[in-house]
Amino acid sequence: MQDTQVAGALATTAAELDAQDELAFLRRRFHLPDEEVYCESTCLGPLPVNVPQEMARTVAQEWGRGLLSSWWEAGWWDAPRRVGDKVGRLVGAAPGRTVVGDSTTVQLFNALVAAARLRPERRTLLAPTTQFTTVRYITDSVARLLGLRVRRVAPAELSAALGAEGDDVAVLVHEAVDFRTGEAHDLAGLTRAAHAAGVVCLWDLSHGAGVLPVGLDVHDVDFAVGCTYKYLCGGPGAPAFLYVNARHQDAVDQPLPGWTGHAEPFAMRDVYHPAEGIDRGRIGTPSILSMIALEHALDAYEGVTIEQIGARGRSLTGFFLTCADELLTPQGVGVATPREPQSRAGHMAVRHPDAEDIIGRLRKRGVYADRRPPDLMRFGLHPLFCTHREVLRVVTEITEVIA
Ligand SMILES: Cc1ncc(COP(=O)(O)O)c(C=O)c1O
Numbered sequence: 001m002q003d004t005q006v007a008g009a010l011a012t013t014a015a016e017l018d019a020q021d022e023l024a025f026l027r028r029r030f031h032l033p034d035e036e037v038y039c040e041s042t043c044l045g046p047l048p049v050n051v052p053q054e055m056a057r058t059v060a061q062e063w064g065r066g067l068l069s070s071w072w073e074a075g076w077w078d079a080p081r082r083v084g085d086k087v088g089r090l091v092g093a094a095p096g097r098t099v100v101g102d103s104t105t106v107q108l109f110n111a112l113v114a115a116a117r118l119r120p121e122r123r124t125l126l127a128p129t130t131q132f133t134t135v136r137y138i139t140d141s142v143a144r145l146l147g148l149r150v151r152r153v154a155p156a157e158l159s160a161a162l163g164a165e166g167d168d169v170a171v172l173v174h175e176a177v178d179f180r181t182g183e184a185h186d187l188a189g190l191t192r193a194a195h196a197a198g199v200v201c202l203w204d205l206s207h208g209a210g211v212l213p214v215g216l217d218v219h220d221v222d223f224a225v226g227c228t229y230k231y232l233c234g235g236p237g238a239p240a241f242l243y244v245n246a247r248h249q250d251a252v253d254q255p256l257p258g259w260t261g262h263a264e265p266f267a268m269r270d271v272y273h274p275a276e277g278i279d280r281g282r283i284g285t286p287s288i289l290s291m292i293a294l295e296h297a298l299d300a301y302e303g304v305t306i307e308q309i310g311a312r313g314r315s316l317t318g319f320f321l322t323c324a325d326e327l328l329t330p331q332g333v334g335v336a337t338p339r340e341p342q343s344r345a346g347h348m349a350v351r352h353p354d355a356e357d358i359i360g361r362l363r364k365r366g367v368y369a370d371r372r373p374p375d376l377m378r379f380g381l382h383p384l385f386c387t388h389r390e391v392l393r394v395v396t397e398i399t400e401v402i403a
């Protein structure tokens with residue numbers, strides 16, 4: 001086929017897929033530029049349309065008029081758990097297993113120490129070589145703090161490592177989705193392999209939450225954390241979440257015993273007695289305005305299941321591959337994201353030695369994406385609002401810029 005025929009066929013397919021899309025209405029739930037393509041949900045999701053008015057109301061009425069009483073009368077005190085449950089629905093957690101607050105970095109530290117304390121006789125933290133910076137730094141720091149060693153192996157070798165050396169591993173700490181390539185790891189299989197060796201697992205869901213069905217309860221995950229400002233669109237610096245399996249909740253001994261996680265926070269006891277259940281995952285005073293923004297942002301997920309969202313996402317990433325095969329491969333440009341549908345998540349990654357320059361040029365053409373060293377371009381295809389036509393435009397623009 002000639003280039004123009006290929007382009008025409010892809011445009012027809014994109015139009016058909018968009019026409020059949022039963023979730024197309026979700027796009028109206030976001031403020032999005034008309035002529036530009038936003039593919040940076042890998043870092044910051046866009047603003048849901050209902051958030052500004054809810055924030056204005058919260059500030060004027062709850063803070064402005066309700067003042068201190070709003071902690072109880074406006075439901076601020078219960079927000080970490082209430083919003084946690086709302087996130088929980090999207091990560092397969094029953095109510096009472098997820099709490100929201102602080103940053104992912106803080107939650108990782110807390111959860112990793114708490115997880116390691118469940119296996120005091122074991123000396124190793126196991127992790128993939130591909131860890132995101134903050135996860136890597138926290139893993140190393142927790143190891144130093146607790147006198148453990150860190151063993152890092154390639155993701156594909158983790159199962160074998162669990163089989164061979166698992167009896168000395170306290171915790172497997174892993175990201176559900178690789179921040180570079182967008183590869184969705186086998187959370188269910190690795191959690192099973194970890195449990196078979198008596199290992200506790202801690203998953204960082206930052207690049208998977210709101211994109212994929214991760215099924216935390218179904219897969220019996222021990223601990224999970226994640227950020228809410230990417231696909232969950234909670235806003236810049238939105239609070240992170242912590243999930244704790246019901247069977248661990250009463251045994252959790254977290255290293256940041258803040259007063260809001262105390263069983264009787266207002267009794268002002270000298271000794272820390274943790275609250276029951278997920279409330280012991282609370283630390284200090286939560287950032288209420290950010291939490292309320294997140295609470296309303298999550299309404300963008302109302303009325304759809306995470307399975308429907310996952311299927312829509314796979315359609316977008318699958319179409320990206322189709323376009324890449326036709327348009328990028330002939331230019332010698334490789335896709336770094338795995339092809340198998342179950343191994344793809346929210347973003348597609350493309351390799352090119354001039355990634356930085358290409359991303360800069362794409363911005364000038366109205367395509368917003370990001371890059372990660374040394375040579376990766378990342379295109380976050382948010383499953384709530386990206387369209388197949390946008391996917392084709394992105395790939396076409398990459399082709400033109402490179403040419
Ligand atoms: C896997 C992963 N974990 C954690 C974070 C972020 O942690 P924090 O929100 O504390 O900066 C990111 C992105 O910044 C990430 O990609």
Ligand SMILES: Nc1c(O)cccc1C(=O)C[C@H](N)C(=O)O
Pocket residue numbers: 042043044179237372
């Ligand atoms: N958290 C971010 C921020 O505050 C500014 C810019 C980017 C980010 C990110 O989330 C980076 C991201 N975790 C990554 O995968 O590279």
